[in-house]
Amino acid sequence: MPSLPLFPTTVAGSLPKPAWLAEPEKLWPKWQAEGVALTTAKEDAALLWLKVQEEAGIDIVTDGEQFRIHFVHGFMEHLGGIDWAKKTQMGIRNNRYVVDVPTVTGPITRKRSVHKDEVRFTRAHTKHALKFTLPGPMTICDTIADQHYGRRADMAMAFAKVLNEEARELEAAGVDVIQFDEPAFNVFMDDVKEWGIAALETAAAGLKCTTAVHICYGYGIEANNKWKETLGSEWRQYDEIFPALNKSKIQQVSLECQGSKVPISLIKHLSDKVILVGCIDVASKTAETPEQVAATLREAMKYADAQRLQACTNCGLAPLPRNVAAGKLAALGAGARLLRAAV
Numbered sequence: 001m002p003s004l005p006l007f008p009t010t011v012a013g014s015l016p017k018p019a020w021l022a023e024p025e026k027l028w029p030k031w032q033a034e035g036v037a038l039t040t041a042k043e044d045a046a047l048l049w050l051k052v053q054e055e056a057g058i059d060i061v062t063d064g065e066q067f068r069i070h071f072v073h074g075f076m077e078h079l080g081g082i083d084w085a086k087k088t089q090m091g092i093r094n095n096r097y098v099v100d101v102p103t104v105t106g107p108i109t110r111k112r113s114v115h116k117d118e119v120r121f122t123r124a125h126t127k128h129a130l131k132f133t134l135p136g137p138m139t140i141c142d143t144i145a146d147q148h149y150g151r152r153a154d155m156a157m158a159f160a161k162v163l164n165e166e167a168r169e170l171e172a173a174g175v176d177v178i179q180f181d182e183p184a185f186n187v188f189m190d191d192v193k194e195w196g197i198a199a200l201e202t203a204a205a206g207l208k209c210t211t212a213v214h215i216c217y218g219y220g221i222e223a224n225n226k227w228k229e230t231l232g233s234e235w236r237q238y239d240e241i242f243p244a245l246n247k248s249k250i251q252q253v254s255l256e257c258q259g260s261k262v263p264i265s266l267i268k269h270l271s272d273k274v275i276l277v278g279c280i281d282v283a284s285k286t287a288e289t290p291e292q293v294a295a296t297l298r299e300a301m302k303y304a305d306a307q308r309l310q311a312c313t314n315c316g317l318a319p320l321p322r323n324v325a326a327g328k329l330a331a332l333g334a335g336a337r338l339l340r341a342a343v
């Protein structure tokens, strides 16, 4: 990994797809091309976002998830044991939204490498530290119906094993940070402690690169915004899971701090982890100011050493307009620079 400054900047993962690649501002957009033209368009979009991130001063960059429609299904598409024609209507994230999901009908296997070509391409085009995001086992299980395993914990462990095969391959292809996205972690808090963290550690087993977990309150879409209104004046879900996560082998934990009701003091539970402080709200279309970003980091410094803090986005920026996302990245980079100069 290239050496990093104080308050390294990074993104939670996804960035908007340009309108020539996919329908803009949608979570499940349709591609605008197919075949070789689509592959080229995805690569062009990844190059574009590498450039935007580098110019913004983002230290640990991603491909912006330009190669996949959705962070969960993009991985599952290439696995065996899933019947995509057998759609089951399922309330996901504890019935926050209802979607048609595919069904597990046999043992989960990884038929081939899923994201290696994407990593190779991205790695060849940036000298910055590179992060790659994969869905976490619990979140996968909450986005698919089960007619084979019977217990979610067993299905999660099966997904964790194929995730681990994939992660090891991506590490060998030059990824510096592998981040597992587990938005389901602050929905099923008991399951997290019973089997969620064990499944996550299985997915990350044996990796020598940096490992991270992203937990969040979801994209800034209507269903999430409504759910957030029911969570009260302080969101303390992390209180239940952070102590257990702090004991895990995962090195970094991401949480959302900007424009959310998460008390930032909860990072006290993560005394052994690097903390990815969410300084960019994904539910607002107004870019933060560098001063706001710096202020959020300063707040975090009250509860954790500066050396353990990274400046990050609350969640993926995928559903936002492209120019808004670019403005937010610029603010993130500028805010970290501001604070570096001040401390």
Ligand code: ZN
Pocket: 012, 183, 214, 215, 216, 217, 218, 219, 314, 315, 316
């Ligand atoms: Zn998220």
